[in-house]
Amino acid sequence: METLAAADNILQLVTFSLGNEEYAVDILKVQEINRMTEIAKVPNAPHYVEGLINLRGRVIPVISLRKRFGLKEKDSDERSRIMIMDIQGITIGLVVDSVSEVLRIPAATVEPTPPIASDISTEFIKGIAKLDDRLIILIDMDRLIEKSETTAMVEATKAIEE
Numbered sequence: 001m002e003t004l005a006a007a008d009n010i011l012q013l014v015t016f017s018l019g020n021e022e023y024a025v026d027i028l029k030v031q032e033i034n035r036m037t038e039i040a041k042v043p044n045a046p047h048y049v050e051g052l053i054n055l056r057g058r059v060i061p062v063i064s065l066r067k068r069f070g071l072k073e074k075d076s077d078e079r080s081r082i083m084i085m086d087i088q089g090i091t092i093g094l095v096v097d098s099v100s101e102v103l104r105i106p107a108a109t110v111e112p113t114p115p116i117a118s119d120i121s122t123e124f125i126k127g128i129a130k131l132d133d134r135l136i137i138l139i140d141m142d143r144l145i146e147k148s149e150t151t152a153m154v155e156a157t158k159a160i161e162e
Contacts, residue, residue: 009106009107009108010105010107011103011129012026012028013027013129013136014026014027014033014101014102015100015103016081016083016096016100018066018071018096018097019066019074019097021137022100022134022135022137023136023138024136025138027102029086030083030084030085032083032084033081033084034055034082035082036076036081036082036095037053037082039062040052040053048067048068049064050062050064050067055084058091060084060091060093061093062092062094063092063094063144064095065094065095066097076095080095080096081096082094083099088142088145110126110127111127111130113127113128114128124139124144125137125138126138126139126140
């Protein structure tokens with residue numbers, strides 16, 4: 001849990017949903033949250049890469065978390081958002097079904113990942129937060145994308161910007 005934003009053992013998280021599951025990421029990883037916009041497709045990209053967006057003159061690669069986690073695809077709607085995040089020092093957009101809230105929770109409410117926590121691979125999961133009747137899956141954003149994939153995304157983005 002050492003990489004989560006914690007002050008006095010309080011975690012600050014941004015929660016979002018994919019289907020019926022609620023997830024959270026460290027608030028320090030999130031740069032901004034935007035409504036869906038047109039995404040330019042990129043040929044030969046990994047299956048979960050939606051494409052690229054132009055964010056105030058910057059070209060940002062966009063990933064579908066549904067596809068990355070192996071969940072059933074869903075068309076975007078008025079609640080869909082692109083979370084602009086810093087992953088391994090690279091700015092990447094993540095498409096989620098909706099963004100819920102910013103939470104401040106005690107670190108003690110987070111338990112280690114059980115062997116089978118959800119439909120997604122446990123390699124991305126930092127832990128499970130238990131809040132009243134809610135279970136929130138904490139995602140390790142730095143493990144979301146392989147280093148070789150982030151390098152390829154950066155190179156593709158630079159080539160498009162030039």
